[in-house]
Amino acid sequence: MPSLTVKPISVSEHLAFIRTQPSVSFLQTPAWAHVKTEWRSESLGWYDGRQLVGAGLVLHRSVPRLDRYTLAYLAEGPAIDWSGEIDRWLDPLATYLREHGAFAIRLGPPVHTHTWSAAQVKEGIADPGIERLTDLPGQAYPVGSGVHIQLSAAGWLPQNPESGFGTGHPQYRFEIPLAGRTEDALLKGMNQQWRRNIKKAAKEGVEVELGTSAELKAFHDLYVHTAERDHFTPRPLRYFETMFAAMSAEDPERIKLYLARHQGELVAATILIRVGGHAWYAYGASSTEKREVRGSNACQWAMIRDSLAAGCDVYDLRGITPTLDADDPHVGLIQFKVGTGGQAVRYAGEWDLPLRSITYRAFDLYMKRRESRRKRP
Known part of the structure; x- marks a missing residue:
C-alpha cells in the first residue's frame, strides 16, 4: 500500500x-x-499522491516552563479512514x-467501540448488581476494537478516566439515531415522561x-443562572459570541440558537451545532421558575425535529x-438522556503519543498536580 504524506492545507481546502x-x-x-483562541492552530492534510484523503485540525498549546514545545491536540479527530492499518495514517502525522x-500528540478517534440501547440502560439502572455500562453486554464494533488494539500496540497511551469525564472530551455519549425514522417514530421511542413533558409544553403555550x-x-444570562443553580463554572458571553460568529461565517447552517418562551418570558435556551449528518446539543440553560412548563423539553424536541428535517x-x-x-449522583444525567429513547455510545476515547519522553513526563506531572489542586476543597 503506497505511503501517505502529511502537510499543511488551507482553510478552503480543509472545508x-x-x-x-x-x-x-x-x-x-x-x-x-477561532473559538479556541488560546491555542495555536493549523489544518493538516493527508495525501495519497496528489489526492487529499484525510484532514485534521491541530490545536497547539504550550505548557508552563515547556514553552519550547507544544501538545498537539486533535479533538474527536482526525478525519481519516480508521477501518484499516492506522499506522499508515498516524506515523506520518507523528513525523510531521x-x-x-x-x-506529544493527543487525539480522539471518532469511532464507536460499543453501544447500549435505552432499554438496556434502563434495566441496568434498575439492577443493583449493575454499576457501569461496561457491566452490560453491549453491541461491539470491530473498527473501534481494532483501533484500540492498534493504538496500544503502537505505544499510544489511553487518557480515559473511570468516571468518563476528564480534561478532554467525554468518551461516553448519548445519541439518538435519526436515519430512516419519522417524528412519530421518534416520539414513540421516548419514554412516557418525555412524551408527557413535550405535550405539556405545547399545552402550556411554550413557543x-x-x-x-x-x-x-x-x-x-439564563445560562449563568443555570450554572449557579447546578454548580458549574459558566463560560463568558464572549466565548459564545465568538463561537456563533466563527461557525456562522463558515456555514450559515452550522450553529443555531433556540429560545423557548412562555407568555413572553424566556424559560429555556439551547445551542445546536450541525456538520453534515451529525447534530449536537452543545449547550443548554433553563429558568428555575416555570420549570413546570417544560421549556427544556420543548427546545430539545424542536432541535430533534429540525435535525431530522x-x-x-x-x-x-x-x-x-x-x-x-x-x-x-451522576446517574441522573443518563436517566434524563435515556428517556429520549436513543443509545449510549462508547467511543475509542482520547490517546496520547509521547514524542519527547522527558518533556511528556514533565507535562504529565504538571497535569496531575493541577488536577490535584483543582480537587482540593
Whole structure:
C-alpha cells in the first residue's frame, strides 16, 4: 500500500474536504480554531499522491516552563479512514508534528467501540448488581476494537478516566439515531415522561423560535443562572459570541440558537451545532421558575425535529458518565438522556503519543498536580 504524506492545507481546502464526508466533528472544523483562541492552530492534510484523503485540525498549546514545545491536540479527530492499518495514517502525522515542535500528540478517534440501547440502560439502572455500562453486554464494533488494539500496540497511551469525564472530551455519549425514522417514530421511542413533558409544553403555550446573535446575551444570562443553580463554572458571553460568529461565517447552517418562551418570558435556551449528518446539543440553560412548563423539553424536541428535517443521521446529546449505580449522583444525567429513547455510545476515547519522553513526563506531572489542586476543597 503506497505511503501517505502529511502537510499543511488551507482553510478552503480543509472545508472542501469536510463537505465530502458524511460527518466530521465540529471540533475538527477550521471555525473551531477561532473559538479556541488560546491555542495555536493549523489544518493538516493527508495525501495519497496528489489526492487529499484525510484532514485534521491541530490545536497547539504550550505548557508552563515547556514553552519550547507544544501538545498537539486533535479533538474527536482526525478525519481519516480508521477501518484499516492506522499506522499508515498516524506515523506520518507523528513525523510531521515532531519536526514542528510537538512533544506529544493527543487525539480522539471518532469511532464507536460499543453501544447500549435505552432499554438496556434502563434495566441496568434498575439492577443493583449493575454499576457501569461496561457491566452490560453491549453491541461491539470491530473498527473501534481494532483501533484500540492498534493504538496500544503502537505505544499510544489511553487518557480515559473511570468516571468518563476528564480534561478532554467525554468518551461516553448519548445519541439518538435519526436515519430512516419519522417524528412519530421518534416520539414513540421516548419514554412516557418525555412524551408527557413535550405535550405539556405545547399545552402550556411554550413557543420555541430561532434566535439571532443579538439574543446571545439573553441566552447567557439564563445560562449563568443555570450554572449557579447546578454548580458549574459558566463560560463568558464572549466565548459564545465568538463561537456563533466563527461557525456562522463558515456555514450559515452550522450553529443555531433556540429560545423557548412562555407568555413572553424566556424559560429555556439551547445551542445546536450541525456538520453534515451529525447534530449536537452543545449547550443548554433553563429558568428555575416555570420549570413546570417544560421549556427544556420543548427546545430539545424542536432541535430533534429540525435535525431530522435537515437529513441528519444522528442527534447527539453529548457526554454521559458510564455509571448505572442508582446511588451515584451522576446517574441522573443518563436517566434524563435515556428517556429520549436513543443509545449510549462508547467511543475509542482520547490517546496520547509521547514524542519527547522527558518533556511528556514533565507535562504529565504538571497535569496531575493541577488536577490535584483543582480537587482540593
